[in-house]
Amino acid sequence: MGFKHKDIIALQDLTRDEIQLLLDTAENMREVNSRDIKKVPTLRGKTIINLFYEASTRTRTSFEIAGKRLSADTVNISTSTSSTTKGETLLDTALNLLAMKPDIIVMRHAISGSHYFLAKRLPCSIINAGDGAHEHPSQGLLDMLTMRQEFGTLEGLKVAIVGDITHSRVARSNIHGLTRMGASIFLSGPPTMVPPGIERLGNVTVCNDMRDAIADADVVMMLRIQLERQGKTLLPTLKEYSRYYGLNPDNLKLAKKDAMVMHPGPINRGVEMSSYVVDGDQSHILKQVENGVAVRMAMLYHVSGGELPT
Amino acid sequence: MGFKHKDIIALQDLTRDEIQLLLDTAENMREVNSRDIKKVPTLRGKTIINLFYEASTRTRTSFEIAGKRLSADTVNISTSTSSTTKGETLLDTALNLLAMKPDIIVMRHAISGSHYFLAKRLPCSIINAGDGAHEHPSQGLLDMLTMRQEFGTLEGLKVAIVGDITHSRVARSNIHGLTRMGASIFLSGPPTMVPPGIERLGNVTVCNDMRDAIADADVVMMLRIQLERQGKTLLPTLKEYSRYYGLNPDNLKLAKKDAMVMHPGPINRGVEMSSYVVDGDQSHILKQVENGVAVRMAMLYHVSGGELPT
Amino acid sequence: MGFKHKDIIALQDLTRDEIQLLLDTAENMREVNSRDIKKVPTLRGKTIINLFYEASTRTRTSFEIAGKRLSADTVNISTSTSSTTKGETLLDTALNLLAMKPDIIVMRHAISGSHYFLAKRLPCSIINAGDGAHEHPSQGLLDMLTMRQEFGTLEGLKVAIVGDITHSRVARSNIHGLTRMGASIFLSGPPTMVPPGIERLGNVTVCNDMRDAIADADVVMMLRIQLERQGKTLLPTLKEYSRYYGLNPDNLKLAKKDAMVMHPGPINRGVEMSSYVVDGDQSHILKQVENGVAVRMAMLYHVSGGELPT
Numbered sequence A, B, C: 001m002g003f004k005h006k007d008i009i010a011l012q013d014l015t016r017d018e019i020q021l022l023l024d025t026a027e028n029m030r031e032v033n034s035r036d037i038k039k040v041p042t043l044r045g046k047t048i049i050n051l052f053y054e055a056s057t058r059t060r061t062s063f064e065i066a067g068k069r070l071s072a073d074t075v076n077i078s079t080s081t082s083s084t085t086k087g088e089t090l091l092d093t094a095l096n097l098l099a100m101k102p103d104i105i106v107m108r109h110a111i112s113g114s115h116y117f118l119a120k121r122l123p124c125s126i127i128n129a130g131d132g133a134h135e136h137p138s139q140g141l142l143d144m145l146t147m148r149q150e151f152g153t154l155e156g157l158k159v160a161i162v163g164d165i166t167h168s169r170v171a172r173s174n175i176h177g178l179t180r181m182g183a184s185i186f187l188s189g190p191p192t193m194v195p196p197g198i199e200r201l202g203n204v205t206v207c208n209d210m211r212d213a214i215a216d217a218d219v220v221m222m223l224r225i226q227l228e229r230q231g232k233t234l235l236p237t238l239k240e241y242s243r244y245y246g247l248n249p250d251n252l253k254l255a256k257k258d259a260m261v262m263h264p265g266p267i268n269r270g271v272e273m274s275s276y277v278v279d280g281d282q283s284h285i286l287k288q289v290e291n292g293v294a295v296r297m298a299m300l301y302h303v304s305g306g307e308l309p310t
Helices: A016-033 A058-069 A090-098 A114-121 A137-151 A169-180 A210-214 A238-245 A285-303 B016-033 B058-069 B090-098 B114-121 B137-151 B169-180 B210-214 B238-245 B285-303 C016-033 C058-069 C090-098 C114-121 C137-151 C169-180 C210-214 C238-245 C285-303
Strands: A047-052 A073-078 A104-109 A125-131 A158-162 A184-188 A204-206 A219-222 A260-262 B047-052 B073-078 B104-109 B125-131 B158-162 B184-188 B204-206 B219-222 B260-262 C047-052 C073-078 C104-109 C125-131 C158-162 C184-188 C204-206 C219-222 C260-262
Touching: A016 A058, A016 A137, A016 A169, A016 A285, A047 A058, A047 A090, A047 B058, A058 A073, A058 A104, A058 A125, A058 A137, A058 A285, A058 C047, A058 C073, A058 C090, A073 B058, A090 A104, A090 A114, A090 B058, A090 B285, A104 A114, A114 A125, A125 A137, A125 A285, A137 A169, A137 A260, A137 A285, A158 A169, A158 A210, A169 A184, A184 A210, A260 A285, A285 C090, B016 B137, B016 B169, B016 B285, B047 B058, B047 B090, B047 C058, B058 B073, B058 B104, B058 B125, B058 B137, B058 B285, B073 C058, B090 B104, B090 B114, B090 C058, B090 C285, B104 B114, B114 B125, B125 B137, B125 B285, B137 B169, B137 B260, B137 B285, B158 B169, B158 B210, B169 B184, B184 B210, B260 B285, C016 C137, C016 C169, C016 C285, C047 C058, C047 C090, C058 C073, C058 C104, C058 C125, C058 C137, C058 C285, C090 C104, C090 C114, C104 C114, C114 C125, C125 C137, C125 C285, C137 C169, C137 C260, C137 C285, C158 C169, C158 C210, C169 C184, C184 C210, C260 C285
Parallel strands: A047 A073, A047 A104, A104 A125, A158 A184, A158 A219, A184 A204, A219 A260, B047 B073, B047 B104, B104 B125, B158 B184, B158 B219, B184 B204, B219 B260, C047 C073, C047 C104, C104 C125, C158 C184, C158 C219, C184 C204, C219 C260
Antiparallel strands: none
């Protein structure tokens, strides 16, 4: 089975079968990453541009390693060195890069919608590496892969997502992807951080009390408080936040025995969750990162027209 | 036929045959760039250092992609991470890099003459990626390649160049290259931006009125107003600049029917030219960028001792 | 003979045979670097992350070139783009990178001990590219290689090291490495810059007068005054420093005829040494840099389990 999309911008746009295909291919890529020689010639002679308008260590590094293990040529462009400082429009920058004949542009940009805007106008593939508060599909896929490895399926899982839902592209990608795959979502966060009407996205329940969200959950996903972006008004003191919306060994007991604990990183230890939980047996946080490279290899592979490898 | 130079610093230093050779090779490289697997082993095992003392997206990216498609190892060094902040002289930095045995150093530096200074002292090849207001030979070559694709020859073309001639290395490289190839140049810009005596460079005419420069032109090349560098004194208001020295559908009619419109980018839309012209049928701006990768591949190839590929 | 260590953090940890092995392999790598095609497939499919928490041109570039010439995939991460700005701990950053399955992390970090801390917890190899004032083993090795090329052996050499000993990781690596190999060390610097008790490190003599240190020396190694880090209190005026602790043609005559002059760079010309000495016949400064790539190739090779190439 082939993948029909030129771009991957949002999990909302993908069918159940397409998500399944990406996850299946990612498992094959995990095998490549476990080899002594972690390199396949799949994308040899292809050019990938990593265009990051926002700083990023792990996502950029993960995409760069993914591209290199597929033998692509990878080129990094970050905001600080970009022509945007010279007043060029995003479309002009993109058209200029396109003229250099990249096969794929992996882009992080603060403005939701910028990826769709470019994808319509550019013949090369666009992969969204995070766009404002909209979606972060590679993160959603790696989260789902990590859950599937644990439970064998996503169907029927109860997933709690706790924190600043409003500003979280991670939450949105997980909500779209997981509900599509048959999971049910329970959200909780300070009232200022939960967008009204989000239940309409599908199988989503909002809980005022975090304990209701994680009660009997298979997965507890804690979101990062973006201290560097947060306006003062949305958040009470960090201490208070941590008390009502932080994960600790006590409230984790409300979830299912052996429930998975997840976090997209980087973690503010002691804010979103106690160090005890971060480093505990139920934490799958580093497994998520490991799956990230494999998922990104799968994304790069399929937008390049790859079939499911056998 | 071989290319005799170790370095490419200025089009002023190249003969007609040498420019022809570079353009011919660039056409071969365009073919490589159109392949599904855009990679040839030509410079395998060669090391290219991209040493940029000024920020650049497109030129650095273009050279980096060019090097990678030729299978060279490419290493980027930009000012912000450079030892110059530690007070090292340019020559000391260059000698240190040389000791790492690069085959080619591609350098952008604000000081005209710094490339010649290094080229005399270093056995590796130096390619000028822009030096102050002196030359930008890869830009000049890609401009000429774009014109030659349209007209089959550069001989006898009438090329208008409009804008800040004084501070433009792009203008200087085009003037040297194009007059060498038999084209005639018509310059126009605010009096403060046209260096006295520039007519002595060859087949060059200065026109006070922009309309005289573009009248009957085959090519209209608009230069970028470097808003970020411009002192206040050289420029009247942008609105006034745009009125007297901006290209728009009306004054473009003065040029030949189907005259080429060119710009080195990044464009200040509405300043040097109206968006209608930027995006119009006569615009070859993105073709220029596309040719840029091919031209840079040709430059890297020939300074490495490559013959004309057959 | 194999190399038994997973990591290279300090020359203090290496035996005489291990240092010998690294230097021998570096000579083989020098041969690779002298080829027309400077590339061997030794580390194909391996991933090297260059994680620099402090700015660096030459060390980072040297490690990057070393990795590429061994055909590894190299990824650069520098502080400015790192998650540390988001408040992540060093260990969390490292564990996240580890999850991407790098084979080697080359790290520069201001805190002495951070490399040991990570090496104990991470299964991948850690190479120290400089840690605070502790050690800079690749610099120590390249210095020793340069001396061995000149004298055939390190046994019995008299090496003077002059400058800010207290803050110099270069001095410490050389002291540990050279004394292990049978050389004797004579240190000199302003009293505020020589740590009390350093003679206990081995065959080390402290001289108040620089002239006593360099008298009859085989090697005179001048350290960099880190103007950008120096607190005002440690240093008298630069002029005074230069007068009492700078190397010039006059005091150099106190050393052996044809004594080697060395400096880790970048040089403050006229401070640590006069330009006349920097550029003179006895200077081996650029040879040091050249050896740096070869030594780093040897380090990458041996931590990856390579045997001595034959």
